[in-house]
Amino acid sequence: MVQSSDDNKSTSLQVRPQSSMISHEMNHSVYVKNAYKHYGTKKNPVNVLNGLSMTVPRGTIYGLLGASGCGKTTLLNCVVGRKQLDSGEVWVLGGVPGTKGCDVLGNKLGYMPQEMALYVEFSIRETLLFYGWVAGMKSEKTKERIDFLVDLLMLPKPSRHVQDLSTGQQRRVSLAAALIHEPELLILDEPTVGVDPVLRQIIWDHFKEISNNGRTSIIITTHYIDETRQAKLIGLMRKGVLLAEQAPESLISQFNALTLEEVFLKLSIAQNTQQGKLIFDNLQSSVSMASTSRIKMICKAHHVRALVWKNGLWLISHIPILLFTLTMPVIQMVLFLVCIGHNPRDLPIAVVNYESNNDPNCNTTLFCNSSRLSCSYFSYIKAHGLNLIYYNSEEEATESVLKGDNYASVVVPENYSDSLKRRILRWKWSRQWDVKYSTVNVVPDLSNKAIVGFVFFHLSDSFRNFLEDFLKSCNWKSRFFMPINVSKVY
Numbered sequence: 001m002v003q004s005s006d007d008n009k010s011t012s013l014q015v016r017p018q019s020s021m022i023s024h025e026m027n028h029s030v031y032v033k034n035a036y037k038h039y040g041t042k043k044n045p046v047n048v049l050n051g052l053s054m055t056v057p058r059g060t061i062y063g064l065l066g067a068s069g070c071g072k073t074t075l076l077n078c079v080v081g082r083k084q085l086d087s088g089e090v091w092v093l094g095g096v097p098g099t100k101g102c103d104v105l106g107n108k109l110g111y112m113p114q115e116m117a118l119y120v121e122f123s124i125r126e127t128l129l130f131y132g133w134v135a136g137m138k139s140e141k142t143k144e145r146i147d148f149l150v151d152l153l154m155l156p157k158p159s160r161h162v163q164d165l166s167t168g169q170q171r172r173v174s175l176a177a178a179l180i181h182e183p184e185l186l187i188l189d190e191p192t193v194g195v196d197p198v199l200r201q202i203i204w205d206h207f208k209e210i211s212n213n214g215r216t217s218i219i220i221t222t223h224y225i226d227e228t229r230q231a232k233l234i235g236l237m238r239k240g241v242l243l244a245e246q247a248p249e250s251l252i253s254q255f256n257a258l259t260l261e262e263v264f265l266k267l268s269i270a271q272n273t274q275q276g277k278l279i280f281d282n283l284q285s286s287v288s289m290a291s292t293s294r295i296k297m298i299c300k301a302h303h304v305r306a307l308v309w310k311n312g313l314w315l316i317s318h319i320p321i322l323l324f325t326l327t328m329p330v331i332q333m334v335l336f337l338v339c340i341g342h343n344p345r346d347l348p349i350a351v352v353n354y355e356s357n358n359d360p361n362c363n364t365t366l367f368c369n370s371s372r373l374s375c376s377y378f379s380y381i382k383a384h385g386l387n388l389i390y391y392n393s394e395e396e397a398t399e400s401v402l403k404g405d406n407y408a409s410v411v412v413p414e415n416y417s418d419s420l421k422r423r424i425l426r427w428k429w430s431r432q433w434d435v436k437y438s439t440v441n442v443v444p445d446l447s448n449k450a451i452v453g454f455v456f457f458h459l460s461d462s463f464r465n466f467l468e469d470f471l472k473s474c475n476w477k478s479r480f481f482m483p484i485n486v487s488k489v490y
Ligand SMILES: Nc1ncnc2c1ncn2[C@@H]1O[C@H](COP(=O)(O)OP(=O)(O)OP(=O)(O)O)[C@@H](O)[C@H]1O
Pocket: 039, 040, 046, 048, 066, 067, 068, 069, 070, 071, 072, 073, 074, 075, 114
């Protein structure tokens, strides 16, 4: 309980929340200046950051303290680039996240969010392996680190699946994922919630050890105010600003308090009485630099490898979904073809039949001695679904194709039937004359290859059927050839 005399003393404190006690240098781990962030609409905003400034020197454990809902997570999300500031500056490891030269931040940063962000179908080992690979670590080194972290954080067997762990164990796996690649900057949102006091001390000892050499900086938010006495610096956050940013011992002695809780209380009371003035001061002094931050995780080969591995692993552990994913396109295709798709029909083609003098009504009956086999062939084409438009000459038919009236022209030469029969009978020893007059000439519209493909299909399939029936009618042995000549005209 704070004495009333202390209260009076505290209310007279000049709380200047925005003036960081540490000088501004670009080589700090994290430097936030005049950060503003609100949620909700412009008309009805929830102001979470109100011109907050924060400095985390390299190699420091920084305890970010504040009541629930004061904006700690929002601030950290802005630092790691998950959210953007409305205005203000964020510098991380000497660069502005999202700009050139700061693209390695993803590997230098270890972030443990407050919410569970693990793939629960994975085992502990698979989870940590994935995050190691994402950070570009070699498998051997990752395995070494997994053994070390499982031991340090007293995790269950690495083969256990995340979904089978308790919430506290899952949070420790999340912490291990942030630590796996020994990043330069660790941002941990309440890493010790629900952790046994002995283990909590072990974790803090580890933090002190890795920050001691000056390489690793750690920002920790926690509700356990007392544990942050072990931090090098603490930032007391309230109403969107830092009320103080100092070493815990120096705060305690400066505010003549016994605990950090007491310091926080005194500062909060002081802030309440000065609120109006401070907001005014902040507005006066704030240079609104709309430099929004966003950490760009670069997509390197190891990211791709890790993602492919992760997705593969996920699919293997979800066999029904894998089967569904593989068979779905086939099912879709079959359903589409059965219900909707069919070959295009009634495609117009220009025809010239020199054998029948272009008589569209010539006898189409197929028999061995027929002298108008071309008429029979045309009837097969018609039955197959092409629309025959008769022209008087080959030139007119070709012209109609060039004009786009028809998809192809089909010209049957005179003496077609006799030549065709001789060609079938003499086969390899056919005369050139018979070859020429037994061949149908086709000129396609090359501007529409997909449709022309169907025209060829109709023409050749019709000829195949026609030939089979003709050979049968003559009792000749079965043969296959396709006397259709395609000419290209541009
Ligand atoms: N997406 C959002 N939309 C609207 N309001 C939000 C959103 N996220 C957070 N808030 C509000 O912003 C304020 C700050 O939330 P934040 O999560 O940053 O606080 P916190 O200090 O991390 O709280 P805790 O310690 O409980 O995690 C809260 O009032 C919260 O309701």
